[in-house]
Amino acid sequence: MFNAQYFRTFITLVETGSFTRTARRLAMTQPGVSQHIRKLEQYLGKPLLDRQGRRFVLTEAGRRAYDYALKLFADHEQFRHSLDDDSLDSxxxxxxxxxxxxxxxxxxxxxxxxxxxxxxxxxxxxxxxxxxxxxxxxxxxxxxxxxxxxxxxxxxxxxHQESLCLVVPADFLGASLADLMGLGFISHSEGSSHAGTVLRQNFPDEFRSMSHFRRQGFTNEVSMVLDAVARGLGFSVVSRLVLETSPWQRQVKELTLPQPVYETxxxxxxxxxxxxxxxxxxxxxxxxxxxxxxxxxxxxxxxxxx
Incomplete structure (x- = not known):
């Protein structure tokens, strides 16, 4: 029958290298330690120790049993802590x-x-x-x-809120809605929605619909959309989190707008x-x-x- 205490005794024996020190650490008798090891060997059907007088070395099965026992108790502790809803650090x-x-x-x-x-x-x-x-x-x-x-x-x-950034190629010199329409739009999964919100609030008298913009491309991977912008293929609107982590930061720029817009x-x-x-x-x-x-x-x- 599986008994976790036998594995615990075996771990301690390997760590101390001594039946006497194991008994002392676990508050057991030395015969009790020997009995735990013998019962564990019987359970596994393999000798775990190669006994050499008062000394011993681990057999191959013993080394594998020791590695397993360490993982067993580590997993047990992790599981136990995972049940604690009040734990901040586990x-x-x-x-x-x-x-x-x-x-x-x-x-x-x-x-x-x-x-x-x-x-x-x-x-x-x-x-x-x-x-x-x-x-x-x-x-x-x-x-x-x-x-x-x-x-x-x-x-x-x-x-939490993050600002939405209207991003254009680094060498883009325009600033008007007409300039952006001439550049074209690179979309992503939320691109049209974001762009419509940003442009509507910053060009309220001119903006009508994103359908009026020439669509230059689409990707469902928002982290890649600025690659297209960096190549001069169009503009896009992304979360500041995307802009800050983009490898193309230096090849694009955020267009300064009078009205900040945030994504919630x-x-x-x-x-x-x-x-x-x-x-x-x-x-x-x-x-x-x-x-x-x-x-x-x-x-x-x-x-x-x-």
Missing amino acids: GECRIASPGSVGLRLYPYVLGQQQMQPGLTVSYCFAFNQEIVADVLAGRHDLGIITEAVRHPELDCEPW LHLVTRRGMRIPRRYGRLLEGFREQRRLERFGHGEVIEPMSG
């Missing part, structure tokens, strides 16, 4: 977001995992609809989406589910980091509840 975090958010959030979460080895991160990049479906199915505990959703089995609340990110969870505190610390830590970065760059910070 347990699994299952998060999904669009790429536009994950380009900055995922590296931040990994940094927190480095500082808190008890954390385990499962992060999925997906589109809004996929995120909502996966949260409903229980594949993620927390989803971050760029558009609010209403569903009887979900809670959805605003969390929403948190989505299954209705009534109590999210462990570790999620809250990750989310607040990221939001504070973004606030400090934006303040350092002189960006006006819009108040955000929650």
Whole structure:
């Protein structure tokens, strides 16, 4: 019969190299230690020790059993901590977001995992609809989406705002709506919606519809859209998170506009589910980091509840 205590005794024996020291550390008798090892060998059907008088060396089965035992207890501790909703520094975090958010959030979460080895991160990049479906199915505990959703089995609340940036090729000299129409538009999964919002608020007397713009291309991978802009193929509108992480930052520029426009990110969870505190610390830590970065760059910070 499987007995975890036998494995615990075996680990201690390997670490101490002595039946006497093992007995002392575990508050057992030396015959009791020998009995645990003998019963473990019987359970596994293999000798674990090659005994040489008072000394011993591990057999091949012993080395494999020791590695397994270490993993067994490490997994046990991780599982035990994952059940503690009040733990800030241990347990699994299952998060999904669009790429536009994950380009900055995922590296931040990994940094927190480095500082808190008890954390385990499962992060999925997906589109809004996929995120909502996966949260409903229980594949993620927390989803971050760029558009609010209403569903009887979900809670959805605003969390964070990022500015939308109208991005043009670095050598583009225009500034008017006509200039942008002449340049053409590079779209992505949320490109037309973002662009329409930005242009409507900054050119209210001239802008009518994105259908009036020559469409120069489309990609469903928002992190790649600035490659097309850098090549002079058109302009696009992306979250500042995308612009800041783009390898084409130096080949494009943000067009200065009089009216800033923000994208609101929403948190989505299954209705009534109590999210462990570790999620809250990750989310607040990221939001504070973004606030400090934006303040350092002189960006006006819009108040955000929650």
